[in-house]
Amino acid sequence: MTDKRIFWNFRRCPYAMRARLAILTAGVTVEIREILLRDKPAEFLTTSPSGTVPCLRTADTVYDESLDIMVWALQQRDPNGLMDMPEDGWALIKANDGPFKAALDHTKYITRYPDLDLDTEREKASAHLRALDRQLAGQHFLYGDTMTIADLAILPFIRQFAHIDRTWFDAQSWTNLRAYLDRFLASDLFLRVMDKRKPWAVGDEPVFFG
Known part of the structure; x- marks a missing residue:
């Protein structure tokens, strides 16, 4: 039942973004509840074990990791065959979520890491992006001309890194990667998953997404 699928969301979070991308692509419907990270509702905190977005509650399960939500959505329905991906795609997602995201955060929030060097951290992230640029040569997506779950999982983080300094990003030699990102944006x-919503409050009429 739709009313048993409650999706807690923060619009700008890349993890929530990729979960929304999968939900929308799958064509499943959830009740979406936008929150403010500085003022998390008690109902959200009693649902999410980690207190982080995104979080999906279905009739019998709580999914507290964005990749788990993506897989859940595409297991319900996968009209575009996004799960039909080489095994290497899962390793690519793991690299994105691990070393690349760490370097991204160190670059974006360098003032929080006084013991780290900005140029070093940015180069760590850039090495990952240069590898993606090579993989994208001659094709629109990471595994050919058809989108897979890897594309949906990784693109929001490329966007986040690019937006740290878009002028610097555009000056780099990764032309395939830049075109890939710009097509996505x-x-x-992308435009549909970025619709703005007011923060959820008790008593609000349900808002559905998918």
């Missing part, structure tokens, strides 16, 4: 899929 101009896509109807």
Whole structure:
């Protein structure tokens, strides 16, 4: 039942973004509840074991990791075959979520890490992106001309890194990667998942997404 699928969301979070991308692509419907990270509702905190977004509660399960939500959505329905991906795609997602995201955060929030060097951390992230640029040569997506779950899982983080300093990002030699990102940002899929919503409050009428 739709009313048993409650999805807690923060619009700008790349983890929540990729979960929304999968939900929308799958065509499943959830009740979406936007929150403010500085003022998390008690209902959210009693649902999410980690207190982080995204979080999905279904009739019998709580999914507290964005990749788990993506897989859940695409197991319900996968009209575009996004789960049909080489095994290497899962390793690529793991690299994105691990070393690349760490270097991204160190670059974006360098003042929080006084013992780290900005240029060193940015180069760690850039090495990962240069590898993606090589992989994208001659094709629109990471595994050919058809999108997979890897594309949906990784693109929000490329976007986040690019937005740290878009002028610097655009000056780099990764032309395939830049075109890949720009196609994503101009896509109807991205525009639809970025709709703004007011923060949820007790008593609000349900808002559905998917």
